[in-house]
Amino acid sequence: MVSLGCPKNLVDAEVMLEVLSKQEYEITTDEKVADVIIVNTCSFIKEAKQESIDAILDLAERKHDGRCHTLIVSGCLPQRYQEELARELPEVDIFIGTGDYPRIAEILAEKTGTEDQLRYIGDPDYIYDESLPRLNSSPAWYSYLKIGEGCSNCCSYCIIPQLRGPYRSRPLEALVAEAERLVARGVKEINVISQDITRYGSDMDDDTTLETLIRRLAAIDGLRWIRLLYAYPDGISDGLIALIRDEPKVCKYLDIPIQHISDPVLKAMKRRSNGQQIRDLIAKLRNEIPDIALRTSLIVGFPGETVDDFAGLMQFVEQSQFDRLGVFCYSREEGTPAAAMPEQVSERIKRERYRKLMRAQARLSFRRNRTLIGKTEQVIVEGYSEETELLLKGRSSRQAPDIDGQVYITAGTADVGDIVQLRITDSSDYDLIGEIVD
Numbered sequence: 001m002v003s004l005g006c007p008k009n010l011v012d013a014e015v016m017l018e019v020l021s022k023q024e025y026e027i028t029t030d031e032k033v034a035d036v037i038i039v040n041t042c043s044f045i046k047e048a049k050q051e052s053i054d055a056i057l058d059l060a061e062r063k064h065d066g067r068c069h070t071l072i073v074s075g076c077l078p079q080r081y082q083e084e085l086a087r088e089l090p091e092v093d094i095f096i097g098t099g100d101y102p103r104i105a106e107i108l109a110e111k112t113g114t115e116d117q118l119r120y121i122g123d124p125d126y127i128y129d130e131s132l133p134r135l136n137s138s139p140a141w142y143s144y145l146k147i148g149e150g151c152s153n154c155c156s157y158c159i160i161p162q163l164r165g166p167y168r169s170r171p172l173e174a175l176v177a178e179a180e181r182l183v184a185r186g187v188k189e190i191n192v193i194s195q196d197i198t199r200y201g202s203d204m205d206d207d208t209t210l211e212t213l214i215r216r217l218a219a220i221d222g223l224r225w226i227r228l229l230y231a232y233p234d235g236i237s238d239g240l241i242a243l244i245r246d247e248p249k250v251c252k253y254l255d256i257p258i259q260h261i262s263d264p265v266l267k268a269m270k271r272r273s274n275g276q277q278i279r280d281l282i283a284k285l286r287n288e289i290p291d292i293a294l295r296t297s298l299i300v301g302f303p304g305e306t307v308d309d310f311a312g313l314m315q316f317v318e319q320s321q322f323d324r325l326g327v328f329c330y331s332r333e334e335g336t337p338a339a340a341m342p343e344q345v346s347e348r349i350k351r352e353r354y355r356k357l358m359r360a361q362a363r364l365s366f367r368r369n370r371t372l373i374g375k376t377e378q379v380i381v382e383g384y385s386e387e388t389e390l391l392l393k394g395r396s397s398r399q400a401p402d403i404d405g406q407v408y409i410t411a412g413t414a415d416v417g418d419i420v421q422l423r424i425t426d427s428s429d430y431d432l433i434g435e436i437v438d
């Protein structure tokens, strides 16, 4: 299995892996010995589509120089381009959409009888439940909990609602049961994800909210860290802010994709918050939880983005001092309203604005990390540094897996998976260095 794109897609891959391992399949990480290869794809933006196509073409070679007899392409790419893919990629045996992946075992069983290329791409209306097994493909001490599927926010540049359907929450008891199962398997950190976690419960006919879920997760013995990712700005209530502040198990960390700060651009993106509301939210979070680590993602080069809009964005980033920042060049996605908008920005200008923003962020992140020297942080030990076995490495509670920096441990011993107190002794743009204090 090669799973591309976001952690939400990874959870689908983990379900497929466990469903197959419960049949007669053995999971391997060696593509050369694999009889079946699955590429779980992403098609959110141009770069992601290219990465998916490259992976498919590369792994299709294993049908010639490996043992592979069945190549499966699942996820968002076939959900979006099934006709084109079927035409362009005859080497693929099966295409599976974003709603059909749980049937992977029966689909493979159906394949054995025919040489035809098969497609299982229905409406993206499925939401998996805890009755389905799921393998944790992340390191044993952390995992992702997908609390909902789809999105109804319909930002004008985004194709996801068409690929994953309207937003729908998973049942509260199902999520608590899954979290308990993960913790029983050794997970200490749960990363709460969906397209917009603040929507949790909005489609239920009782007063269940994201806070309800977090309180239930916090009551699970053995669970140490609860991290909140993909929170839509206007869905962050005072109650949620207080819970992040007061619940020790909730990491003082919040990922709030805001995409831009200029009102005309936010309006054209069909985002619900305006610039002042976003500024007020950041100020409130910093005021209520002074040591919170804030992550956001921004889009540069959206149609109609003027030099002044971008200057305003640079100034906003300078003032807001995000701890973590992801920047994307606007990707013109056919089928989205923004793709038809006038005043499309050139690729050269997009890249220029991207580089400017990332350079500024590296400088800001370096400065922010310097302010942590002498302070202590909770750190989860994740193994040995790439450079030398003499150096342990880990992540602080203010660093998310896979997307944020790391911590290098220069003194003290601990086992992998342990959560320790660490004093920060030095830092770089994105990483921290320190010593275990207990």
Ligand code: SF4
Pocket: 151, 152, 153, 154, 155, 158, 159, 160, 161, 195, 196, 232
């Ligand atoms: S919130 Fe907007 S950008 Fe995010 S998945 Fe939903 S529609 Fe797409």
